[in-house]
Amino acid sequence: MNAALEHALQDWYPIAMLGELAPGERKQSRVLGIDVTVLANDSADETDSTPPITVRAEGAPVHVQQAFDHWWVCLGNAPKPLFSIEEAGEADRRFVPCGVVRVACSPLRAVENFLDIAHFPFVHTGVLGAEPHTEVYKYDVKVDETRDEVIATNIKFYQPQAAKSAEGGIQTEYIYRVPAPMAAVLYKTCPLKPEAMDVIALFVQPLDEQTCDVWPWMALYDDTSTQAELIQFQQLIFLQDRSILENQLPKKLPIDPGHEIPTKADYTSVAYRRWLKKRGAYYGALEAQP
Amino acid sequence: MSFTLHDYVLSGNCYKVRLLAQILGVAYTVKPVDFHPGKAHKTPEFLALNPHGTLPVLESDNTLLTDSSAMLVWIAQQFDTTHTWWPTNDAHRLALTVQWLGFSAKLTESIGQLRLHTMLNRPADAATLNTLSTENLRELENHLCEQSIRGLAFLTGDQPTVADIACFAYSALSPDAGIEHTLYPAIRGWLHRIRCLEGFLTMPGIYEAHETRNEHTAAS
Ligand SMILES: N[C@@H](CCC(=O)N[C@@H](CS)C(=O)NCC(=O)O)C(=O)O
Numbered sequence: 001m002n003a004a005l006e007h008a009l010q011d012w013y014p015i016a017m018l019g020e021l022a023p024g025e026r027k028q029s030r031v032l033g034i035d036v037t038v039l040a041n042d043s044a045d046e047t048d049s050t051p052p053i054t055v056r057a058e059g060a061p062v063h064v065q066q067a068f069d070h071w072w073v074c075l076g077n078a079p080k081p082l083f084s085i086e087e088a089g090e091a092d093r094r095f096v097p098c099g100v101v102r103v104a105c106s107p108l109r110a111v112e113n114f115l116d117i118a119h120f121p122f123v124h125t126g127v128l129g130a131e132p133h134t135e136v137y138k139y140d141v142k143v144d145e146t147r148d149e150v151i152a153t154n155i156k157f158y159q160p161q162a163a164k165s166a167e168g169g170i171q172t173e174y175i176y177r178v179p180a181p182m183a184a185v186l187y188k189t190c191p192l193k194p195e196a197m198d199v200i201a202l203f204v205q206p207l208d209e210q211t212c213d214v215w216p217w218m219a220l221y222d223d224t225s226t227q228a229e230l231i232q233f234q235q236l237i238f239l240q241d242r243s244i245l246e247n248q249l250p251k252k253l254p255i256d257p258g259h260e261i262p263t264k265a266d267y268t269s270v271a272y273r274r275w276l277k278k279r280g281a282y283y284g285a286l287e288a289q290p
Numbered sequence: 291m292s293f294t295l296h297d298y299v300l301s302g303n304c305y306k307v308r309l310l311a312q313i314l315g316v317a318y319t320v321k322p323v324d325f326h327p328g329k330a331h332k333t334p335e336f337l338a339l340n341p342h343g344t345l346p347v348l349e350s351d352n353t354l355l356t357d358s359s360a361m362l363v364w365i366a367q368q369f370d371t372t373h374t375w376w377p378t379n380d381a382h383r384l385a386l387t388v389q390w391l392g393f394s395a396k397l398t399e400s401i402g403q404l405r406l407h408t409m410l411n412r413p414a415d416a417a418t419l420n421t422l423s424t425e426n427l428r429e430l431e432n433h434l435c436e437q438s439i440r441g442l443a444f445l446t447g448d449q450p451t452v453a454d455i456a457c458f459a460y461s462a463l464s465p466d467a468g469i470e471h472t473l474y475p476a477i478r479g480w481l482h483r484i485r486c487l488e489g490f491l492t493m494p495g496i497y498e499a500h501e502t503r504n505e506h507t508a509a510s
């Protein structure tokens with residue numbers, strides 16, 4: 001087995017939303033090029049210890065856990081711990097799993113695009129950005145050694161409609177985290193509660209190196225919008241990205257320096273690529289693992 | 291008379307209604323329905339409103355419509371003072387408009403279904419849908435080629451009608467379903483002309499023409 005796959009197998013990936021499948025229902029999916037079946041168990045008998053779902057890869061059951069309103073799987077034999085998002089435990093937030101979207105791109109490209117602020121005015125025109133407010137001011141990026149995550153802080157950007165709840169343009173503050181090669185979490189100014197931050201995450205399920213299922217998830221403060229409004233706001237944004245992502249070439253993400261010329265806005269992207277390379281996370285990367 | 295649109299932001303059929311309303315400057319109320327992932331259009335409450343379980347649905351004081359083509363006709367007939375979008379004073383063009391509205395329903399069944407499969411993981415027979423979609427696009431391409439030889443820029447003549455709006459949505463969205471426009475130059479030209487119309491509206495997968503985008507930037 002190649003080293004990139006072996007590495008990727010030890011991480012956790014979303015496979016379904018909680019409650020997506022009715023008891024007895026099953027679905028086919030794929031993780032890292034491996035066919036899997038997901039079965040929602042019939043737990044008619046409340047006392048038995050059958051787990052709510054069973055996921056099998058090539059016939060054999062794999063590790064399953066639930067977190068952030070999704071079922072997660074790990075196909076490896078030495079699973080790493082799943083990252084945490086503390087805000088998932090804050091009961092006064094609205095939790096919004098947004099449903100799966102399939103994208104024909106490398107799972108790493110899906111994460112990288114999520115980290116890039118510079119595209120807002122051009123791709124999410126009138127919502128997350130607007131000309132002439134295209135400048136990305138200097139911000140800080142580092143690898144948090146204790147959590148082994150990429151962290152970008154002190155990001156400020158003008159947004160015409162930062163969230164469903166926003167009444168007009170605001171200067172939005174952002175923090176980005178990359179807690180796993182195929183997940184990214186952002187914190188941004190909450191329009192309805194300026195002292196708090198909304199949380200938006202992309203959980204990426206790698207179907208193979210050039211296809212992924214993306215499961216956006218949000219934990220917001222918003223007591224005015226309906227669930228359908230919140231989901232559709234996020235889908236509007238993410239589906240604008242989808243057509244861009246599907247047209248990026250090469251399909252896989254180059255992670256060796258020198259392939260794409262970084263600009264100021266790309267600091268997070270550069271840090272992300274370095275961090276992938278350092279930890280040997282080459283699944284979905286252009287280069288073969290050295 | 292204004293209306294409420296039961297709407298889903300990624301639906302091509304809902305977009306048709308939003309687009310014509312925007313072009314004609316008609317204000318309306320939007321009621322978002324959780325189509326994906328919630329399948330809210332299959333709940334008993336929604337089926338009581340529209341037994342077909344489809345979006346869009348248009349409601350006004352005296353109308354309830356469940357078909358996007360019918361909605362386009364209803365909107366044009368009431369709000370288009372030029373009578374060009376629903377050309378009732380030209381038998382030939384009116385008949386062609388109805389014919390191409392019929393064709394637009396085929397695009398929903400082919401490209402629309404393939405797009406839901408490709409983008410939102412809806413189970414479907416992708417190979418069959420792909421063949422159907424390609425056949426439909428070829429038919430449209432041939433027709434638009436003939437139109438351009440006659441010097442006509444749109445489906446039924448030299449001006450757009452509701453049929454152009456109806457066929458525009460899924461033709462423009464075919465890349466979402468994995469079908470690029472490269473092989474269809476006449477379709478590309480026609481899509482572009484529609485994107486340049488005054489009052490044009492975007493949706494994910496359908497962008498403003500560069501020309502109009504630059505105009506807006508220059509104006510702001
Ligand atoms: N004839 C209807 C068809 C509408 C239609 O098929 N809408 C799609 C969404 S774009 C839908 O609601 N499909 C239901 C489903 O696929 O579950 C129209 O043109 O409005």
Ligand SMILES: [Fe+2]
Pocket residue numbers: 113114119123124237240241
């Ligand atoms: Fe984006």
